Amino acid sequence: MKAVKVGLLGLGTVGGGTVNLLARNRDEITRRAGRAIDVVHAATRHLDRPRTCSTAGIRLTTDLFEVVDNPEIEIIVELIGGESLAKELTLRAIDNGKHVVTANKALIALHGNEIFRRARDKGASIGFEAAVAGGIPIIKAVREALVGNRIEWLAGIINGTANFILSEMFYESREFGEVLAEAQRLGYAEADPTFDVEGIDAAHKLTILASIAFGIPLQFDKVHIEGITHINREDVAYAEEFGFRIKHLGICRRDERGISLRVHPTLLPARQLLSSVDGVMNAVMVKSDALGPTLYYGAGAGAEPTASAVVADLVDVVREFTLEPENRVPFLAFQSDALSHEPLLPLPEIEAAYYLRMQAMDQPGVLAEVTRLLGEAAISIEAIIQKQPTPGAEEVPVIILTHRVREWQIQQACARIEQLDSIQGYITRIRVERLD
Numbered sequence: 001m002k003a004v005k006v007g008l009l010g011l012g013t014v015g016g017g018t019v020n021l022l023a024r025n026r027d028e029i030t031r032r033a034g035r036a037i038d039v040v041h042a043a044t045r046h047l048d049r050p051r052t053c054s055t056a057g058i059r060l061t062t063d064l065f066e067v068v069d070n071p072e073i074e075i076i077v078e079l080i081g082g083e084s085l086a087k088e089l090t091l092r093a094i095d096n097g098k099h100v101v102t103a104n105k106a107l108i109a110l111h112g113n114e115i116f117r118r119a120r121d122k123g124a125s126i127g128f129e130a131a132v133a134g135g136i137p138i139i140k141a142v143r144e145a146l147v148g149n150r151i152e153w154l155a156g157i158i159n160g161t162a163n164f165i166l167s168e169m170f171y172e173s174r175e176f177g178e179v180l181a182e183a184q185r186l187g188y189a190e191a192d193p194t195f196d197v198e199g200i201d202a203a204h205k206l207t208i209l210a211s212i213a214f215g216i217p218l219q220f221d222k223v224h225i226e227g228i229t230h231i232n233r234e235d236v237a238y239a240e241e242f243g244f245r246i247k248h249l250g251i252c253r254r255d256e257r258g259i260s261l262r263v264h265p266t267l268l269p270a271r272q273l274l275s276s277v278d279g280v281m282n283a284v285m286v287k288s289d290a291l292g293p294t295l296y297y298g299a300g301a302g303a304e305p306t307a308s309a310v311v312a313d314l315v316d317v318v319r320e321f322t323l324e325p326e327n328r329v330p331f332l333a334f335q336s337d338a339l340s341h342e343p344l345l346p347l348p349e350i351e352a353a354y355y356l357r358m359q360a361m362d363q364p365g366v367l368a369e370v371t372r373l374l375g376e377a378a379i380s381i382e383a384i385i386q387k388q389p390t391p392g393a394e395e396v397p398v399i400i401l402t403h404r405v406r407e408w409q410i411q412q413a414c415a416r417i418e419q420l421d422s423i424q425g426y427i428t429r430i431r432v433e434r435l436d
């Protein structure tokens with residue numbers, strides 16, 4: 001049978017990895033897919049750049065639309081990143097009767113509802129496994145293997161760059177800028193690395209995970225987002241004293257009050273498996289009713305780990321060529337007319353335990369005042385410690401761990417505590433999750 005002809009948009013980190021992987025494992029991939037899969041046309045910004053892959057047999061162009069409009073091509077692989085142009089190209093590819101595979105989480109999180117609608121109208125397949133947690137087959141697992149379960153919550157380390165920075169800064173004592181530059185050199189970071197360190201990339205991925213876990217439309221604008229830039233060594237050290245590590249997590253949860261979506265630094269018990277996930281590795285823990293907790297771990301970024309997911313999607317698309325669209329796995333795991341439109345919980349209603357750190361004057365009665373204000377907001381305290389003052393300083397750090405509270409309670413209590421004359425500056429707040 002004739003090889004499937006693939007058009008590639010972007011020949012950077014993931015594009016190069018995809019070409020290499022398809023070439024190296026061509027025989028095995030053909031035996032699995034039933035047909036060989038060949039990249040025959042590729043677009044890139046610069047034709048004369050040194051490449052990580054051979055481009056023998058691939059027609060190269062700088063014109064992305066030339067590839068999308070090539071009538072020989074059956075599947076377009078979108079690996080340029082960004083959103084507007086990627087969306088235009090994806091919709092055009094679908095209108096041209098092609099299937100699309102993408103690693104672009106911004107594209108799916110922001111425009112997926114529209115893209116999937118168009119794909120359904122035209123009978124196109126859209127693969128996006130590489131968009132969430134790189135090579136880890138988490139979309140496959142949640143969308144297919146867990147279909148018998150009701151998912152309660154899902155929590156994950158889903159940005160490799162941020163996890164790499166946290167691990168190297170706090171456990172290897174390296175500087176932020178130096179570690180970020182290394183993540184960029186290794187091809188882990190987004191074109192705009194603020195997406196990694198400010199939590200936006202993780203929020204794109206969480207948007208997708210929440211949709212396939214709960215059967216809701218993609219709603220990026222409902223995610224509460226915090227990045228890693230305000231985490232400091234002091235908090236990492238105090239967290240360790242309490243038996244926690246600080247990780248940047250994406251969490252979506254469904255309870256009787258509704259669904260919440262959030263991305264933020266989190267204190268996790270050191271014994272919790274996710275606490276040991278370091279460097280560029282990602283891991284997603286899923287709690288479902290029948291199976292209980294499961295953990296999916298692997299490389300969240302990098303050329304070949306991401307290409308592994310791109311190629312898996314290519315093979316799925318080829319295997320589904322002969323299936324009627326209504327018999328394919330639904331894009332968001334649930335049938336499109338069965339998505340739930342229940343409202344998501346607003347931030348003040350989201351529940352978590354808290355780590356609070358404040359600078360208090362070293363004088364009698366301060367702790368009593370602080371605990372009184374927490375009590376008035378109905379916040380119960382799990383632990384409280386007052387550290388020794390640094391020599392010559394008038395203030396002492398006070399660290400408090402609370403039980404689970406609603407966001408509005410903690411905001412109200414912190415605002416009142418910060419007004420006390422005996423408390424200096426702002427209170428550092430980091431959520432605590434035990435994931436049990």
Ligand SMILES: NC(=O)c1ccc[n+]([C@@H]2O[C@H](COP(=O)([O-])OP(=O)(O)OC[C@H]3O[C@@H](n4cnc5c(N)ncnc54)[C@H](O)[C@@H]3O)[C@@H](O)[C@H]2O)c1
Nearest residue numbers: 010011012013014044045079080081103104187301302306
């Ligand atoms: N790098 C990773 O580890 C990783 C992992 C998972 C997902 N992703 C996603 O994969 C996508 C690609 O990431 P990457 O790291 O390979 O990026 P990259 O910057 O290494 O490569 C991008 C490629 O697209 C080409 N390109 C961009 N704009 C173009 C234009 N207007 N015209 C022609 N060519 C253009 C560039 O020339 C380059 O070849 C992004 O959506 C990213 O979020 C990356």
Ligand SMILES: N[C@@H](CCO)C(=O)O
Nearest residue numbers: 159160161189190301
């Ligand atoms: N920049 C992303 C790439 C993988 O999606 C990360 O660091 O996780």
Ligand code: NA
Nearest residue numbers: 129132134136
């Ligand atoms: Na994946």
